[in-house]
Amino acid sequence: MYKRIASIVIVVFLISSCSVWKKTIRFLGLSNVPIETNYSIREVDQLIQSGLSYRGIPYRTGGVDRKGMDCSGLLFRIYTDQHFQIPRLSKDQAQFGLPISIQEAQVGDWIFFATSQTKVINHSGIISQIKSANEVYFLHASTSKGVREDNLYTKYWLGSFVKIIRPFKN
Structure with a gap:
């Protein structure tokens, strides 16, 4: 015993x-x-710089290159550029980390939205800069305007917000 x-x-x-x-x-x-990130400050900076280099690329469903990309394809491309492996689809990306609150958000965290009536996650992005408590910018591939940065604290995005995660590193 x-x-x-x-x-x-x-x-x-x-x-x-x-x-x-x-x-x-x-x-x-x-x-x-506190939740720790597995990515160094340098790695996060490189990921964000990679993502910013795609600003203006048009939206293309299933796309992962400069010809066009969708939101989860943008995340996938950013991480592939830096030799990291992550899931390709938003629904899988949304499970690839630990959930955190908006107040705990840091640059490099992933943000997810449900922009349709079904309330199912269908859009993703990466937090690219935090200017203040109500200025949290994320990089994403907009269906109408392509790859761009937007502020979470707008009526549309805050109304569609589902969660933020701190992604795993592998």
Whole structure:
């Protein structure tokens, strides 16, 4: 009996030092420890600069290059440019990180929207700059205007907002 309890204690101790365990505890709301990004400041800056280089590229469903791209294709291209692998589709991208509040948002976090009546995530972007509490800009591929930056704190975007995640690094 004591050996079993000791074994459980050892396993719990080993798991508790694991970063996945810490992220899981934070995700479940059992800890107030800030979420850490796995990307360095330099990597985030390179990702944003890569994304900004696509401003003006037209929207194209399924596109991932300078001929045209959709919103999840933009994220995919930005990360591919920097030799990172991420999911291609918005619905999968929305699960590829830990959810955070708007107040915790940082440059490099991913933002998701439901712009249709179904309330299903159908649009994504990456936070590109934070000027103030009500000026949070994100880079995305707009169906009407192509790749551009917009402020989350507009009636349209705030009304369509679903969540922000801090993406995993792999």
